Amino acid sequence: MKMSFVRNGHVQPVVSPVQESMRLARPQPVPVGRIALGVVVALLVFALAWWFFTRTGIYSYGVVATGVEVFHAPVRSRVVSVHVEPGDRIAADTVLCVLVSDDGLTELKEAQEILAQQRGILETMLEQEHAAFDDPAVEQRDLENARARLRELELRAQGLSKTRGDREAQNALEGDRLARQLAFREEVVADRSKRLIEVRGLRQVAAALPVEEVMAFEAERLARFERDDAKAQLEATIAVAANERKRFQIEEESGSAAVQAGKAYVEKISALYKLARAELERIRSRGIENIRSRIISLEAREAHLRKLAGPTEVRALADGVVTEVFVTDGSNVPKDSELMSVSGTGKLWINAFVPPERAGDLRLDAEVTVYPTTGVSGIPGKVTAGGGIQYKVHPSLRDRITDPSAVYVRIDLDQPKPDLIPGNVVRVVIR
Structure with missing residues (x-):
């Protein structure tokens, strides 16, 4: 049943153009309530997205780490020449420095005399090998x-x-x-x-x-x-x-x-x-x-x-970066003294630190993306250690991580030789 307030058989007259123009000229009210409601809904959606995004990923910083190889003088030697400087990137088998040794020559002569003596003993024993008895x-x-x-x-x-x-x-x-x-x-x-x-x-x-x-x-x-x-x-x-x-x-x-x-x-x-x-x-x-x-x-x-008597070439064992050089051309170095140190790049990992409140979200084998500060694309990796083990925050990260109780995390990279320099700071995202 259709209800209407118009009398039966009566037709409502059409609004006149004057009335229509007056209605349009009247100022329209602003929908403040609707706008406020939209803003609140947008803020809630953004907050929810931010919460979900921050809870599903841990954002922090780390330092590229690697093993350090220290080269020592095998005998008392004199440095003829040094071919590298701190900060140089070197490849495996690169000549680092050249040594000569008078002590090595002396030891070589002694070894040759002992070798000749042992060979004479061997010849004598071989001659008597088939003897029936001593007497x-x-x-x-x-x-x-x-x-x-x-x-x-x-x-x-x-x-x-x-x-x-x-x-x-x-x-x-x-x-x-x-x-x-x-x-x-x-x-x-x-x-x-x-x-x-x-x-x-x-x-x-x-x-x-x-x-x-x-x-x-x-x-x-x-x-x-x-x-x-x-x-x-x-x-x-x-x-x-x-x-x-x-x-x-x-x-x-x-x-x-x-x-x-x-x-x-x-x-x-x-x-x-x-x-x-x-x-x-x-x-x-x-x-x-x-x-x-x-x-x-x-x-x-x-x-x-x-080889020790010289000239002896001290060569790099693997790819790396020269961190320190302790000798110069013409230096006299005693036996076992340090010549230089090289940080190898053959095996790199990341020492990262996360806020203590996110330590409970850490798990082994978690997927990690490492972003170098040089703008290189992200490098994938995995969490291999950390969580409950506390370490001091690396000095390079103290301006970014101020909480001294930050939790240490070790991240091993999937790439065998990433384009990273030991000691550099990187951003890490742990999923």
Whole structure:
């Protein structure tokens, strides 16, 4: 349903041109409220954008850092010429200065003398490398004595065996003789006993005289005595033979043991001298290797001293910037004294410092953009250390970072060799 305050069937008359011109001529009011509202909204948007921008990135400053190489005089030297000045950018293998050394020449002569001496020792050892022993006569004498003793023991054992055989044969013959003699005496005793019995029988029939009985009795008693003596001699001979057999057996066993000991001694002497020769050869081989190693080191030292004797060119080890020069042309410098220092540009990093209130926003491997003051485009990098570690603010940054409690951050650059000079100040943005 359409509502209208106009009467039904009535048409609102058109505004007259006079009224329209009067309306346009009337001053229009300024929309202050709308303008104020727009300004407030714009400020809020800007503040929000600024807050977001500042919270998502940490803005600060840092100093380009690198390793410093200090060059020293290898020996007491005299500086012939200096080719660089502080602040010069140099490339690797650039000649920094030239040195000469009289001490190096003296050390070179000493090294050459020692080298010649060691070479002579090596030649002597090589000539004696195949020698059997330090004193072959001693070895030969000991072996001959041991072998002579062994031969003597073997001959003694053989003589003892022969003597035993001879004695056993003699004892056997003597035993046989005594056994036959005993048998004969037994027969004699039997015959005399029979004769005595016969004489006594005749004496009973008075067919024999008393003297004949006495003579027969004495003859029988003598025969018994001779039989007992022969029996005793046989038993004594058997006992002597048994004792001699036992003694010869003991002596043969002792002689055999002595022969075995003599053989073992000869083998032991041979083995000992063999081991001694092997040990001597091993010691000589090791000594030869030691001499050769010493000669190699002396040759290297000689070559090094040849370089030190001069003229010696001191060259840069890597790209860098000369920071300090401590010598001039014609200077006499002692050994190990400093000649100059070079800051290498082969590996650069940034030592940056951030406000302590932003330390909680730091994280390792955070993306960083480094802006040199020379106008070079930003160089990417990453945070590799920092956060909780406090360092003193670098002197070059104290006019930019006034808070002494600023937090240290190390930034490693992605580019291997950025176009930066050690010690320069850079701006850093940590995302």
